[in-house]
Amino acid sequence: MMKKQVFFFAMFGAMLFLGLHCASAAETFDSTAAEEEGYWYSRYNMGTLAMISGMGETFMPDMGSIMQAMKMVDADLDPSQISPDYGDGNHPMPPNNPALLQAVYKSGDPHYTMAINVSDFMTQRWDPTTFDMNLTGLSQGYLMIKEVEWAKQFHVDDHFGTPEDDFGAQGRFTGMIILMEAKMQADYFLKNRDNFDLSNGGDCVMLLALSDLGETLEMNQMPHSETNRYQDLNSSGMILGAADALFDDIKDDELESLKEMSIAIQSLVWYAASTKDTEKRGKALLKIGELSDKLRTMEPENAADRAYLIRGLIDAKRVSDANAETEGLKVLISEFYNDFNGTTGIFDSQSTYTIDDVAAITGALNAIKIFESSETEVTMNEGIFSQFFETVVNKAGLQQSAPPVDVQKEPFEFEGVPEIYFRYPGMSYPPMAGGEFGIAPVFAASVSYENGEWTVADRTFDSAGSMHAANEMIWLHYDEVNGFPSVNV
DSSP: OHHHHHHHHHHHGGGGTTTOOOOOTTSOOOHHHHHHHHHHHHHHHHHIIIIISOOEEEEOOOHHHHHHHHHHHOTTOOTTSOSTTSTTSOOOOOOBSOOEEEEEOSEEOOBBSSOOBTTBGGGGOBOGGGOBOOOBHHHHHHHHHHHHHHHHHTTOHHHHOOTTSSSOHHHHHHHHHHHHHHHHHHHHHHHSGGGSBOTTTHHHHHHHHHHHHHHHHHOSSOTTSSOOTTOOHHHHHHHHHHHHHHHHHHTTOOOOSHHHHHHHHHHHHHHHHHOSOHHHHHHHHHHHHHHHHHHTTOOOOSHHHHHHHHHHHHHHHHHSSTTOOOHHHHHHHHHHHHTEETTTTEETTOSEEEHHHHHHHHHHHHHHHHHSOOHHHHHHHHHHHHHHIIIIIIITOSBOOOOOTTSSSOHHHHTTSOGGGTSOTTOOOGGGSSTTTOBOSOBOSEEEEETTEEEEEEOOEEHHHHHHHHHHHHGGGTTTSOSSOOOOO
């Protein structure tokens, strides 16, 4: 313990001198705090998996590609003269010893194996002997989606600036790198598809991932920018073509489980929004209608099931004539709300929550708020969401640690912002989160509530569930990153 404490204060003691405060009771936890924490927990989890953990098949881009990415995000970059005083004083810097992934493994233990140095990613690797090295469509696809969606966030000009600005260069550069990873992961999947387990909805998640990536690479400008630094028409054409081929392969599959049907509807919406083949788009919309008809006959067993059911029906209703009769959906939403217990902060029908369950519940509450709520109902929705998030993600320990506010961020992102937006009060810093050297700032696999007490049932990092949740959490900010694409018929 003494060695860990000495290291902790050596690493983070300086925050006291930077004027950074500890969250106090005055910092109210409400739906805004939950949404902001979701934003940052999403970023911690994605960055740790995709660039630090080493939990997958790694690759290293050539230096030419790295330098090109740096130049694209920083207008006054001169690699021979970079210093804090050169140009506008804000330049991107590649991290030390990253572990970029072209394929992601299914799961692993997120405990650190040595005293960490926040500036050296090698010291933050996870123990490879703990990795489940199976390749799944769920893990690969959800990570790809997460990278593309965060790349979109890093391209919001009002948030991270433009190459001409004197702030945000590191975020813009990170967007370039994770988009590069997503392209490598698409290529790896297409070349090694037979090595992937595509069951349990993995084929559909890969369809969504290819659709999202292909469309992003094609656009002339991003939704909140006048440019698109990611545009790559050659890769876009190949990836969208691969999505068309995958759709042909899976469009006639018979799905039996409620969860798979919901995932399939969500994926088919993204595919229909991106494909250039009008005939295939029509078939995708017909399939959405068929699945929504089947979905309405399903009986949910708990809150997570009901969340998948609601999310699938809302997505179907948004893009087609399917489920045009809304009374059944209103009943489901009412049952969902009535299942929530304001005393325990969770749903009565469920006492154990996997990170995938949290993803589904977060996504359903978000979809209800955007598409199915009056002003009064939005207030109720936000109350349930904030209490559930605070209880399960924070108090129960599903998010296992969080860094100080000045770590993994640029100054413009945290100056003058309440600390509660970045980490919940009392949440452990990574070096102090457990074990000899600590635990990475990532989600656990599951938590359980019994006899009035919470326990972290499984500290394993589940790639698919964690990236699924990270996606639903960034889509809480749908005004900047929209997780509900429309379909032009």
